[in-house]
Amino acid sequence: MDADQIIGAALDPQGDIGSHPLAAWVHTQDTAHMLAWALTGVVPPVLRDRVPLPRRGPVAEAPLLGAVDKAQFFDHLRETAEAARSPRGGALLHRQALYLASYDRGPEAAAWTAHTLHARRGVLMRQGWSEHWAEARSTATALARLGDPQTLLDFIERSLADDDIAEAANLNYWAYWLGSVRLPQPDDRFMRDQRLSDWDPVTLLRGLARGLNDAPGYVDLHIHTLWALLDEHPWLPKASPALATVLAERISQLLDGSGTSGRTRRELRAVHYVLDDRI
Numbered sequence: 296m297d298a299d300q301i302i303g304a305a306l307d308p309q310g311d312i313g314s315h316p317l318a319a320w321v322h323t324q325d326t327a328h329m330l331a332w333a334l335t336g337v338v339p340p341v342l343r344d345r346v347p348l349p350r351r352g353p354v355a356e357a358p359l360l361g362a363v364d365k366a367q368f369f370d371h372l373r374e375t376a377e378a379a380r381s382p383r384g385g386a387l388l389h390r391q392a393l394y395l396a397s398y399d400r401g402p403e404a405a406a407w408t409a410h411t412l413h414a415r416r417g418v419l420m421r422q423g424w425s426e427h428w429a430e431a432r433s434t435a436t437a438l439a440r441l442g443d444p445q446t447l448l449d450f451i452e453r454s455l456a457d458d459d460i461a462e463a464a465n466l467n468y469w470a471y472w473l474g475s476v477r478l479p480q481p482d483d484r485f486m487r488d489q490r491l492s493d494w495d496p497v498t499l500l501r502g503l504a505r506g507l508n509d510a511p512g513y514v515d516l517h518i519h520t521l522w523a524l525l526d527e528h529p530w531l532p533k534a535s536p537a538l539a540t541v542l543a544e545r546i547s548q549l550l551d552g553s554g555t556s557g558r559t560r561r562e563l564r565a566v567h568y569v570l571d572d573r574i
Contacts, residue, residue: 298329305371318388321480369399390433397437423458429483463489470494473502496528504542522562543570
C-alpha cells in the first residue's frame with residue numbers, strides 16, 4: 296500500500312508537495328523493494344520463494360510499470376526533489392525522492408542524479424552527528440548505488456564511526472529499515488534515541504545477515520553496523536545459534552576475499568571473533 300501511494304502520487308500528482316507520501320513518513324526496505332519490483336521487475340526477497348497461485352488466462356509476472364508510466368514516475372521524482380529544496384519542501388521529501396531517483400539507470404537520468412548528489416557533498420563533510428546526518432547517509436548510499444563506493448567509506452569514517460549519537464542513529468535507522476521497528480515514523484527524529492530499546496536486536500541481526508548477500512554494494516556499511524550491533528549486544532549469537540553459524544561462515548568468506556577497506560577488515564575480524572567465541 297505504501298508503494299502504491301508513492302506511485303499514485305507520481306502518476307497523478309496533486310500539486311501540494313507538503314502532502315506527498317514521501318514527506319509523510321520514513322519509508323522502509325519493504326517499500327523500496329516493492330517500488331523496485333514495479334520499476335525493474337526484480338522480485339522482492341521476501342517474495343522470492345512464494346509460488347504464485349494459478350489463474351485463468353495470461354497474467355503478468357510482475358506489477359511492472361509500462362515505459363510511459365515509468366518515465367513519468369522518475370520525472371516526477373526529479374521534479375519533486377528539486378521542489379523540495381525550497382523552504383516549503385522539506386529535508387525528508389528531498390532525500391527520499393532523490394534516493395528513489397537513483398533507481399533510474401538510464402544514462403541521462405544517472406548523470407542528473409549523480410550531479411545532484413554531488414551538489415550535496417557539503418553535508419558529507421560534517422564530522423560525526425549533525426542535523427544533516429540522515430541526508431548525508433542517504434547521499435552516500437545513493438552514490439554507492441551509482442558506482443561510487445568511496446563516498447560511503449568516507450561517510451563511515453567521518454560521520455559515523457566512534458560518534459555515540461551517530462552510531463545509535465545508524466542502528467535505529469537500520470532497525471526501522473529492516474522491519475524491527477513496527478510503528479511508522481513521520482520524520483527522522485527517532486534516529487536520535489540512544490536508549491536502543493524500541494526494536495528487537497535479533498530481527499536486526501537477521502536482516503543485516505541477509506543483506507550481506509542482497510546488497511553487496513553496501514557491504515562496508517553492513518559490516519560496520521554488524522560490528523556496532525554485536526558490540527552493543529554481545530549475547531546475540533547465543534540467542535540465535537543457527538543464524539550465528541551461517542553468519543560466521545559468510546564472514547569467513549569475506550575475510551578470505553578482497554576489496555574491503557582496512558576498517559572493514561578489522562571489523563570483520565572482530566565480528567568473526569564474537570560469533571566464533573559464542574556459537
